[in-house]
Each structure stands twice: as C-alpha cells, then as structure tokens.
Amino acid sequence: MKGIDVFRYSFSAIKLRKLRAALTTLGVIVGIAAIVALLSITQGLQATLTGQLNQGLSANTLIVMPSSGGFGGGGFGGGLGQGASSTGFSLYVNNTAEIATLSPDIEATVAIISRSGYVQTDDFSRVVTFYGVDFERYAQIYPTFRAETGSIPIPPQEDQIVIGTRVNQPGQNGTIFFTPGDAINVSWVNATIIPPVNETYSATVAGVLEKVGGFGIGGPSDTGVYIPIDKVQSFFGTEQCDMIIVTLTNSDNTTITNVSKAIADQFSNQVTVIASTAVLSLLTTVFSTIQLFLGGIAAISLLVAGIGIMNIMIVSLIERTREIGILKALGMKSRSVLAIFLGESVIIGLIGATVGIGLGWGLAVIVAQVLGSGAFSPGVSGNTSGAFAITPLLTPEVLLGALAFGVGVSIIFALYPAWRASKLKPVDALRYE
Amino acid sequence: MSVQNVPVVEALNVKKTYMLGKVPVEALRGVNLRVEQGDFVSILGPSGSGKSTLLNLIGALDKPTSGTLRIDGVDIGKLNDNQLANLRIHIGFVFQFFNLIPRLNARDNVELPMSISNIGKAERKKRAIELLETVGLKERMNHKPAELSGGQQQRVAIARALANNPKFLLLDEPTGNVDSKTASDVLGLIQKLNKEQHVSIIMVTHDEKLAHQANRIVKVFDGEISADMVS
Numbered sequence: 001m002k003g004i005d006v007f008r009y010s011f012s013a014i015k016l017r018k019l020r021a022a023l024t025t026l027g028v029i030v031g032i033a034a035i036v037a038l039l040s041i042t043q044g045l046q047a048t049l050t051g052q053l054n055q056g057l058s059a060n061t062l063i064v065m066p067s068s069g070g071f072g073g074g075g076f077g078g079g080l081g082q083g084a085s086s087t088g089f090s091l092y093v094n095n096t097a098e099i100a101t102l103s104p105d106i107e108a109t110v111a112i113i114s115r116s117g118y119v120q121t122d123d124f125s126r127v128v129t130f131y132g133v134d135f136e137r138y139a140q141i142y143p144t145f146r147a148e149t150g151s152i153p154i155p156p157q158e159d160q161i162v163i164g165t166r167v168n169q170p171g172q173n174g175t176i177f178f179t180p181g182d183a184i185n186v187s188w189v190n191a192t193i194i195p196p197v198n199e200t201y202s203a204t205v206a207g208v209l210e211k212v213g214g215f216g217i218g219g220p221s222d223t224g225v226y227i228p229i230d231k232v233q234s235f236f237g238t239e240q241c242d243m244i245i246v247t248l249t250n251s252d253n254t255t256i257t258n259v260s261k262a263i264a265d266q267f268s269n270q271v272t273v274i275a276s277t278a279v280l281s282l283l284t285t286v287f288s289t290i291q292l293f294l295g296g297i298a299a300i301s302l303l304v305a306g307i308g309i310m311n312i313m314i315v316s317l318i319e320r321t322r323e324i325g326i327l328k329a330l331g332m333k334s335r336s337v338l339a340i341f342l343g344e345s346v347i348i349g350l351i352g353a354t355v356g357i358g359l360g361w362g363l364a365v366i367v368a369q370v371l372g373s374g375a376f377s378p379g380v381s382g383n384t385s386g387a388f389a390i391t392p393l394l395t396p397e398v399l400l401g402a403l404a405f406g407v408g409v410s411i412i413f414a415l416y417p418a419w420r421a422s423k424l425k426p427v428d429a430l431r432y433e
Numbered sequence: 434m435s436v437q438n439v440p441v442v443e444a445l446n447v448k449k450t451y452m453l454g455k456v457p458v459e460a461l462r463g464v465n466l467r468v469e470q471g472d473f474v475s476i477l478g479p480s481g482s483g484k485s486t487l488l489n490l491i492g493a494l495d496k497p498t499s500g501t502l503r504i505d506g507v508d509i510g511k512l513n514d515n516q517l518a519n520l521r522i523h524i525g526f527v528f529q530f531f532n533l534i535p536r537l538n539a540r541d542n543v544e545l546p547m548s549i550s551n552i553g554k555a556e557r558k559k560r561a562i563e564l565l566e567t568v569g570l571k572e573r574m575n576h577k578p579a580e581l582s583g584g585q586q587q588r589v590a591i592a593r594a595l596a597n598n599p600k601f602l603l604l605d606e607p608t609g610n611v612d613s614k615t616a617s618d619v620l621g622l623i624q625k626l627n628k629e630q631h632v633s634i635i636m637v638t639h640d641e642k643l644a645h646q647a648n649r650i651v652k653v654f655d656g657e658i659s660a661d662m663v664s
Contacts, residue, residue: 012536012537326532329528330521330526330549331549331550333518333519430532
C-alpha cells in the first residue's frame, strides 16, 4: 500500500472520531505548549540576564566583597548590606588604593557603598538604593553611567546626586518627576543608634542616567540613586564599603586568576573575588538546571498525553478489530496495518505539536508582558518597580525539539497498540463482534 | 500441465485442528477438493460441519494443520504472513455480513483493495466506477454503506471482491442477510459473472436451495466431504 494511501486511510479514521481525536490532540497541545512556553521564557530570561550582565559587568571586571553570606550579605542588589562580614571583617573605601598596587594588570578600582533609603520631594517619595561611588572612576569603568539629561558632575558638588531613569520615571509612562537642578531630600533611617533616627539632607539632581535596562553586580542600575562617595561616607557615617570593583588591563583567564588570588591573599581570604566570567558561567549553569527542571515537568505532562494516546489507540484497536480483519482479508500486509495506526498518531502528534508550539509561544509572550509590565515586580513598596523586560526566545532547537518530541511521544505510545493491531490474525479479527 | 489447467483450489488431505480451551477440535479431517477455473461450486453443510474452516483456508486467512492446500498452484502452508497477504489480493472474498468499511462510500470501498495492491488513484477510480456499473450501483457510488440497502451493500461487496481481477470469487452465505427477492438478484449477478466473464465461483452456504444454483455441490459433514456431485 502506498504511503499516501496509508495516510489518507489514517486520516479518514481520525475524522470519524473527531471529538476523541481532538481531546487526544489536546493532551499533546498542552504538553508541548507547556514545554515551549517554559523554555522560551527561561531562555529569554537567560538571554536578557546574560546580556545585561555583560553590559553591567565587562569581562575584565572583578568584584571584591567581604566573604560573608555571599551575594546577600555583601549587599548585592541593594539590600541592607552593612559592608561587614559575620566574622567582623570589613572592606574599607581606602582599600582601593591598596588593591590597585597589587598587580600591574589592575587598571582601576572603585569602591561602592550601598544603602537602602528613600528620596522625597513635596509630592514624591520612594524607596531606593543609594550607591556611593567616585563618579569619575565609576564612569570610566561603566560606560553606561552616562547622563541622559543633565550631566554626571565631575568632580561633583557635595549635594549633587545622579538618579536612575526609573527613579525619575517610575511608571515608565512619560511622567517625569525631576529635571536636572531640582531639589530632592535624601533620607535614611540610622538604625545604628537607639532609638533609630531619620537622617535627611537636601540634594540636587545633577543628572538622570540613560536607561541601562538591566542590572549588573556593581554596575549602574535604573533604580539606583548615585551619591558622591565622600558625601555617602559622612552621611552614613561609615568608611566601610560593600564592594570594590577592579578592572583589569585584559580579560585573560590567567590574569583574572592571578589578580583574584593576589587580592584574596592580601585580605587573608576574607574577601570573595568574583570574576564576571564566573558569574556568567554560574548563570548559565543555573539556567541549564532551571530549564532541565521546568522542561522535565512539562515533559511529564506530555508523557501523560502519550499515555492518553496509547489508551485511545487501544480502544480504537478493539473497536476496529473487525475492520482490521477485513483489511487483512483484502490482502493488506501487517506492516500497512501498523503504518495506518502509527499514521493516526503521527497526525495527532503533528497537529498537537504545531498548535502547541503556537500556543506555548503565545503564552510566553503574554507571561513576558505581564512580568515586564511590573505587575509582579519584586519591589516590596510597589513604587520601586524593579521589573525588567523579558523577550521570550524561541530558538530553532526548542522549536524543532518540541515538534520532534511531540511526534516522537505520539509514535512511541502508539507503537504497542499499532503492533498489536498488525499482529491480529485475520480469522480471529473477522470473527470479532 | 499447462497454465490453463492449474486448478484454482486444490486440497489434498487437508486437516485443521483447533484448540478449544485445552480440548483439540478436529474441524477438518482430511479434505480432498479440486476446483477448476470457470467452475461454480457450492460448498454445502450445516453449521459446525467445518465449512467455515474450509472457507477460511480457501480464503488464505488461515493455514491447514496438515495436508496441502494449493491456491492457484501455490501451497499456502509454506507462505509467510506477507506472502499470504499478497495471495489474498487475488482472492475475491465476499463476506456474509458484507463487511464494508462504514466510513467509506461505495466507490472508496471498491477502491480499497486496489489501493492495497498499489494501483494508482486515477486507474482505481475508473475501475471502481466500472465495477459498480457492472453490479448496477453506479448512481449510488457516493453513498455510504449505511445509506444502502442490504442487497445494495452485498453488490458493493461483490464489486469490491472483483476489484483486483481475482482468480475466483469466494462467497460466504451470499444471500444469508438479504430478502428472497434481493437474494435472487444477487444470485443472478453471480451466475452472470460466472457465465459471461468466466469468473470462478466458490459459494459456501447451508441453504440447500441456493446451493443447487451452482454447477457442482460439495457437501461437507463432520469435517469431511460427504458428497461431491454435479448439480
């Protein structure tokens, strides 16, 4: 029997039981859609994060932090880092000079003090993260530390600050709160004395940063408020810094390793030196794990769909026992019977996978939009919208993989029923009522 | 022996034993039969006589337990499943319950054996229409079996059986499920095919009156041939 005739016959059998075929296909659709949606979101997220990290963290950059609780304790992302490790070790702003002399491969160093606080005017108040940095050196290290309006004052006046674009425009809807020259109150709750005291000083917005679009460890942030390092030290009453960014003259692995080791040795291994390459590879590892995990969960749903296919094929096989007998009596070979049954599952798998890929992609786009709109932004206060845009990514690998997986699962679960159908003896099959 | 003289069916001491649970049942106990080309033979017997077993063997649906059964000169006992399937293409089986595929219309049902034997779409369409015209159902060819009467279904089944120019037509109780008027129509068609187109006919029935319409009657009783006579 010719392939096209086998296919036509399979299709006529599917058409006969439309609802049943549709429900079976739905199982495949759901499974494939889940896989495609989850993978394209995580891949998009990974691409976004990697891209932003690459932007915020060039390959020749090292981050030195007190080795306490890793990212959290060091004040990653603007937590309540105290710049001190649990062992009592602290990094100080003036350690930058010390680090700079450790290797000829070191190009520049800059200390960062970060604190949570809030900024306010008469009609505006929001929680932000303050970053105390040396504007000049920081701008040299991070090209994204660039003003869209106003300027980065070098050297800055004591009261001059630079704000991230989302501080200025929290809703990202065109409503701008500050123009350069505006006054702004900078406040923090000093909890180092009892009872805690609200401390405030009046600053001037010197510049608003260009949109950075993401985050990097130490790099400029759209939700950050940048204050001259001297001012921060006196305002927060501390010499301790949360991290020191070190740039190197090159990004060779040996340079990174050697300088990292030299810095760690200098501070008796009480600091953690993070190379951006290491962060990126860590990120890749984490994302591979997440993808494997999510993909695995989605694959289970497809497995369930596969069992559904098998179930329905066995029912179909029993219902059509007599038909199989007729076909065989008319001279149809076992392999054609097998092909007809497999053909039905291939059709179901193909339709299911195709629709599922479309649906999954649609879901990914919707989810990305909801996340990007800030509806689920991590900012606790609601107005520190820390959301960033995810563009779902549907790689050809995922697309073809999902198609192959959908059809593959359909075929695998149809193998047994199809094999049983093909092995039916014509005499027995014809006698079947 | 020239090609012309090869019998369409030749059974030599054919035995068939079934296992009914753990009890062996001897359905055929040594059948000898020879059907020549152009014959119109009735195989007559009551139920349980072994005639259905014989029908299945002649239809190449099953193999004998012992003995030799040649269909068109080929010993079916030596064929594998694929070879048996190829042989069945050349046997025009007409089932008792018509056994048309319900979802296919009359024409598609007649085309089915031709699609199994790899005949191209245009050719099988043309032949299916010719065959349906032969059995007088050309104008009903787009109807599904459920939209056809029993006699019409039976005629579609005959057209389907003729599709691949079979060596012989094998009919199982051809009038068992139709009224007497239709039965005589169907029988007339069978006789016409035999006389005008020289199609060999083997008709299995328990109906003595029907059996006598053939040129030759082979009576089966208790797994053996009890009589072989000219009608």
